Amino acid sequence: MGRFSSLFFLIAAAIVVVMLQRPAEAFWGFGSGGEGGASGLDLVQGYDRNTVVTQTGRVAATPDSSADPVTIEVVTGSERFVVVLGPRWYLQDDHLDWKAGDAVTVRGSKAQGKDGRSYLLAQWISAPSGGQLVLRNETGRPAWAGGFKGGQQGAGQQQRGGTGSGRRGR
Amino acid sequence: MHRSQFTYSILLGGLLLTALLLWFAVANYRNAEPVAHSILRGISLSLGQAIEALAVRDPSLKTLVDFSSSDSAYFSILDQRGTIRFHRNPELIGSQIDDQRFQAVVAAPVITEERIRLGTGEVVFETQQQLHLPGETLVLRLALHTWQADQIIRRARTGVVVIVVLLAVAWGFGVWVLRLQQRDLRRREAMARHEQLARLGELGAVLAHEVRTPLAGIKGFAQLLRERAQEPKQQEYAGKIVAESERLEGLVTDLLTYTRQETLQEGSATVQEQVQEACDHLAEEAGRARVALQVTGDIGRPVACPADRLRQLLLNLFANAMQAMPEGGIIRVVLSDNGEQATILISDSGPGFAEESLKRAFDPFYTTRASGSGLGLAVCRKLAEGYGGVIVAANAPEGGAEITLQLPLIKELA
Numbered sequence: 042m043g044r045f046s047s048l049f050f051l052i053a054a055a056i057v058v059v060m061l062q063r064p065a066e067a068f069w070g071f072g073s074g075g076e077g078g079a080s081g082l083d084l085v086q087g088y089d090r091n092t093v094v095t096q097t098g099r100v101a102a103t104p105d106s107s108a109d110p111v112t113i114e115v116v117t118g119s120e121r122f123v124v125v126l127g128p129r130w131y132l133q134d135d136h137l138d139w140k141a142g143d144a145v146t147v148r149g150s151k152a153q154g155k156d157g158r159s160y161l162l163a164q165w166i167s168a169p170s171g172g173q174l175v176l177r178n179e180t181g182r183p184a185w186a187g188g189f190k191g192g193q194q195g196a197g198q199q200q201r202g203g204t205g206s207g208r209r210g211r
Numbered sequence: 212m213h214r215s216q217f218t219y220s221i222l223l224g225g226l227l228l229t230a231l232l233l234w235f236a237v238a239n240y241r242n243a244e245p246v247a248h249s250i251l252r253g254i255s256l257s258l259g260q261a262i263e264a265l266a267v268r269d270p271s272l273k274t275l276v277d278f279s280s281s282d283s284a285y286f287s288i289l290d291q292r293g294t295i296r297f298h299r300n301p302e303l304i305g306s307q308i309d310d311q312r313f314q315a316v317v318a319a320p321v322i323t324e325e326r327i328r329l330g331t332g333e334v335v336f337e338t339q340q341q342l343h344l345p346g347e348t349l350v351l352r353l354a355l356h357t358w359q360a361d362q363i364i365r366r367a368r369t370g371v372v373v374i375v376v377l378l379a380v381a382w383g384f385g386v387w388v389l390r391l392q393q394r395d396l397r398r399r400e401a402m403a404r405h406e407q408l409a410r411l412g413e414l415g416a417v418l419a420h421e422v423r424t425p426l427a428g429i430k431g432f433a434q435l436l437r438e439r440a441q442e443p444k445q446q447e448y449a450g451k452i453v454a455e456s457e458r459l460e461g462l463v464t465d466l467l468t469y470t471r472q473e474t475l476q477e478g479s480a481t482v483q484e485q486v487q488e489a490c491d492h493l494a495e496e497a498g499r500a501r502v503a504l505q506v507t508g509d510i511g512r513p514v515a516c517p518a519d520r521l522r523q524l525l526l527n528l529f530a531n532a533m534q535a536m537p538e539g540g541i542i543r544v545v546l547s548d549n550g551e552q553a554t555i556l557i558s559d560s561g562p563g564f565a566e567e568s569l570k571r572a573f574d575p576f577y578t579t580r581a582s583g584s585g586l587g588l589a590v591c592r593k594l595a596e597g598y599g600g601v602i603v604a605a606n607a608p609e610g611g612a613e614i615t616l617q618l619p620l621i622k623e624l625a
Contacts, residue, residue, distance in 0.1 A: 080332075081332060081333075082331050082332040082333055083330075083331060083332035084332075087330055087332045088330050089329040089330035089331045089333075090300055090302070090303060090330075091284075091285045091287070091299070091300060091354070092284055092285050092299075092329065093300040093302070094299070094300075120281075150330070150331050151284075151331075152329065152333040153284070153333055153356040153358050154333070154358075155358065157359075160331075162331060179302070181330065
């Protein structure tokens, strides 16, 4: 009996520990899976012009090309952002050669995820080579959704085309 | 306190505690949302006052560019026609707002509050309130991040889940312990009964052995007296001694059968034949008791039990059924087999077993009759189990007692 009760307690404790380590939303089916994963955000198509900011900081974590969407972490002062660049298939031919500590300027729509982290859905980001990697037009329409051509542009160049945005209300 | 009362008290206490914990967890969860809402409202009012103070100090609103808060997703200031006079995104200044929700605040000095989903997928807490500048009234639209304030809701939700899980684990463990306890109790009871029966058996064996020899003498002399007595009264008394001696002899035989270490004998018997013999044996007695015996069914092969043992079994069962019907009735014997086991179902039209009798029917020395030894069914069970069979007592749905005897059939020759 002693052996069985120990086993019983061990299993119960393991279940409780596993459940406590997960965010509460996961218990109820939110925040897990989906396009935004734990963030609950629409990281690929989402954008809102009301929350557009331009931030300058340093690269804290280089792009993980195996992640989808591709992200890069940037630190500005005391704040840390996850800059969402775009889907992996769209960026697979780009040279995402940032290094940790590189100075970077990024413009995009800022949001706070359900995981408590700050995200910046990039409209453009300064490339280490000096140009800009343009990912969305000014209204937030992503280059991978068609309608305008994004990609690497030199300093002073402007993106072409694109209409509409993903925002609702402002 | 009685054991079951103690168990019920524990169960009741557990249920009350469970209800209390669930009520606490759910109440906490239900209160969490209003609390989070109040926190957001407080932040909104504070930020609104700060923005208004800055705007009053600089009606051109340029100083607001430097105003920022980690709680704010964005804020904008609209005039009464819906033109954006200030926005955190300067590109939007001067453009027309594309929804009319601000009109409610223009019409009356109210504060609107709602959660909306932005284009990014983030849900923000948006408030609209009037902003009074010298000479005009504008509308401040402020959107706040909700993650920090909603921590309280998430914690309450986690609390509900943890409490439910812990309660489920506690109840599961409790039920498991209770089952173990009940199993242990049954085992102890069975052991105690077994020991009691063993002691009774030993005592019975000694008594039977000590009684049998003098009883034979008493019976012999009484028979002699009955034969030689001249007067009818003396013959009658001697006859009574003989009859009572025979009854005692029967009791001693049953006692010895029950206590004897049965050595399994090889042998088989045809059930129909033994049933018929037992019926014939009891025919006279059954006639006197106005009991009819009715046999139906068939068993394909002999059973693996010697004929004398099977006959003894059947006689005991039939006699038991007859004794249960002092006013007469019917004993039905239904024979069947499933290819491996023979089933002999003996039912009577008597009153059936009382609840206590049903539990103790096969206990030795348990009887409901004044003159019974209480060994008949105990001997039956010993014999049946000794030959690999099973015997079960029950009450028939239509009334009366029902004894089911199952014995293994002999193996079919290939």
